[in-house]
Amino acid sequence: MRKAVLALMLFLAVAASLPGQVRHRRIPRYGIFDVSKNIVQFPGGKGSEFNTFLSKMDTLVRRGYGDLRIVHFGGSHVQAGVWTAQLRRNLLSLRYGLDGGFGLVFPYAAAGTNTPMSYCSSATGNWTFTRCLKPDPAIPLGVSGIEVSTSDPSATILIDLTERNPREWSPSFTFRSVDVLGTSVSGETYPVIIMDRDTLRGVFNGSRWHFDLPHYTEYVRVGFKGFPGSFSLTGLYLDTPAEGLTVSGIGVNGASTWSYLKCRDFERDMALLNPDLVIFSIGINDIQGTEFDVQAFISNYRRIVSKVRSANPRCAILFTSNNDSYFKGREPNRFSGDVEEAFRSLAKEYKSGFWDLYDLMGGMGSVREWELHNLVRSDKVHFTTEGYDLLGDLLYNALMDVYSDYAK
Numbered sequence: 001m002r003k004a005v006l007a008l009m010l011f012l013a014v015a016a017s018l019p020g021q022v023r024h025r026r027i028p029r030y031g032i033f034d035v036s037k038n039i040v041q042f043p044g045g046k047g048s049e050f051n052t053f054l055s056k057m058d059t060l061v062r063r064g065y066g067d068l069r070i071v072h073f074g075g076s077h078v079q080a081g082v083w084t085a086q087l088r089r090n091l092l093s094l095r096y097g098l099d100g101g102f103g104l105v106f107p108y109a110a111a112g113t114n115t116p117m118s119y120c121s122s123a124t125g126n127w128t129f130t131r132c133l134k135p136d137p138a139i140p141l142g143v144s145g146i147e148v149s150t151s152d153p154s155a156t157i158l159i160d161l162t163e164r165n166p167r168e169w170s171p172s173f174t175f176r177s178v179d180v181l182g183t184s185v186s187g188e189t190y191p192v193i194i195m196d197r198d199t200l201r202g203v204f205n206g207s208r209w210h211f212d213l214p215h216y217t218e219y220v221r222v223g224f225k226g227f228p229g230s231f232s233l234t235g236l237y238l239d240t241p242a243e244g245l246t247v248s249g250i251g252v253n254g255a256s257t258w259s260y261l262k263c264r265d266f267e268r269d270m271a272l273l274n275p276d277l278v279i280f281s282i283g284i285n286d287i288q289g290t291e292f293d294v295q296a297f298i299s300n301y302r303r304i305v306s307k308v309r310s311a312n313p314r315c316a317i318l319f320t321s322n323n324d325s326y327f328k329g330r331e332p333n334r335f336s337g338d339v340e341e342a343f344r345s346l347a348k349e350y351k352s353g354f355w356d357l358y359d360l361m362g363g364m365g366s367v368r369e370w371e372l373h374n375l376v377r378s379d380k381v382h383f384t385t386e387g388y389d390l391l392g393d394l395l396y397n398a399l400m401d402v403y404s405d406y407a408k
Contacts, residue, residue: 024400025090025393032369037360040318040353040398043344047351053277053316054406060245061094062407068100070247071273073260074281077323078251079108081116082385083281085163086392088118088247092171100244102173104273106235107157107222110148116249117164117385123148125155131252132259142181142234143269145252145260149185151230156194159236160219165385174216178202179237180209181269187229194221201225207268208237216240234265237272248273256285257300270311277316278308279395283343284322284381287335294342301346317352319343320395324358324367326380332365355398357391 027035042050059066070091072084092098107122108115111129115121130137132145141147148157161173180191180202193200193211202209213220220238224231239246252259260266260282282304286297309315321343327333340358347354361370370376375387383391 023094024397027390027393027397030373030375032366032373033360033362037356038394038398040355040402041344041347042351043354044348044351046353047316049314050316050351050353050402051406052314054403056276057403058407060098060243061403064095064097065243067243068245068277069103069273069275070245070277070279071104071275072247072249072251072279072281074249074251075255075285076251076253076382077281077284077388078249079114079116079253080251080382080388081118081249082388083383083391083395084247084249084251085116085118086389087396089167089170090392090396091245091247093169097242098245099171099173099240100242101239101246102161102175103239103246103248104144104235104237104250104269105159106144106146107148107159107233108146110150110157110233111146113253116251118161118249120158120160120162120164122158122160123156125150125152127152127155131254132262133252133254134262137262139185139232140183140234140265141263142265143263143273144181144235144250145255145263147182147232147234149230149232150224151186151189151228153224153227156221156223157233158219158221159238161238162218172218173238174218175220175238175240176213176216177239177241178211178213178220178222179239179272180211180222180233181235181237181265181272182208182231182233184226185230185232187226189224189226189229189231191222191231191233192225194223199223207265208272235269248275254285255282257282257297257304258286260304261300266307267310270308274312275308275315276312277318279318279320280304281320283339284325287322287333287339288327292335292338294338297339297342298346301342305346305350317347317350318355318399319347319352320355321358323376323381323383324361324364324370326367329379329381332367336364353402355395360394
């Protein structure tokens with residue numbers, strides 16, 4: 001009996017000393033891509049920023065303390081929420097109790113567009129909305145790239161962290177504090193939180209309204225006071241007092257690199273998110289026209305990276321190339337190879353990571369095979385739920401390989 005106990009203790013000790021080697025997600029054998037290409041490359045070598053991120057991750061996974069914040073940027077791929085949610089699930093499975101807060105959310109229902117699958121939103125009253133796709137948004141936008149405005153005293157929004165279509169091993173989330181991002185457009189309208197039978201008033205710190213809640217909850221209802229007037233809301237940050245991992249997904253349908261550069265309060269909000277790693281998946285909408293300016297694309301990304309690092313100069317960067325896609329559903333997008341090389345060039349310049357999804361898929365025209373396996377929708381641009389889950393598993397496995405090499 002004693003030998004059995006000692007053997008078990010030895011096994012657990014060895015397993016604990018080899019983080020990442022037994023934590024990969026199983027990838028189904030579709031036979032349409034080469035899984036050996038599922039790697040994070042470092043074309044310019046691994047910069048100190050990425051090693052700093054890996055060090056913080058190692059402390060959190062091995063010892064269970066510290067805060068680690070990841071932000072995933074994109075367009076409709078990220079607004080769908082499935083890809084980011086699967087990556088979040090996988091990372092939280094590394095150690096029990098890693099939840100450090102859900103992060104940035106937005107009441108997409110008030111804008112009449114789809115809410116990410118990882119939570120629910122609803123709205124009452126009358127709202128207008130603005131997205132960063134407009135040539136010159138009249139209302140200042142934050143890092144979320146979208147806002148909703150109301151002058152209706154009956155208007156409310158609800159965020160519920162109940163995941164739609166949950167997996168068997170989906171984590172549940174609660175929070176204890178809320179930061180409401182936005183501004184009074186006219187008058188002195190301000191947000192309040194309606195909780196149980198109480199109406200809570202927050203503390204305004206010059207850029208957002210902060211609320212400490214009386215207890216943990218999985219949902220929050222926000223109303224408004226101070227009418228007549230109007231309020232423009234650009235997001236909510238849901239947090240817990242506990243240390244741990246936070247993964248925020250930021251996506252706007254149709255958004256390109258140009259889009260996020262129109263967000264005047266981008267840097268203000270990044271200071272709140274304070275990411276240790278930013279995963280950039282913006283680019284699929286930059287190549288949906290008849291022309292593609294590679295140098296303008298690279299220049300846009302340089303400006304976005306500068307905005308991110310204004311919040312955290314030590315923030316690590318991971319670029320993910322566009323997926324293979326068809327132009328207007330008719331023919332392979334001829335700019336896919338050009339944007340792939342642009343991402344590689346950026347990764348080399350910043351000594352950051354590069355996950356080459358385009359090459360992993362199989363290159364030009366490979367999206368057709370993915371569609372036949374029910375991984376991509378008929379538009380040959382967007383993935384199915386199964387496809388986005390696969391992206392989350394593949395990206396997680398590639399990151400785990402990098403982490404395992406670091407932690408040896």
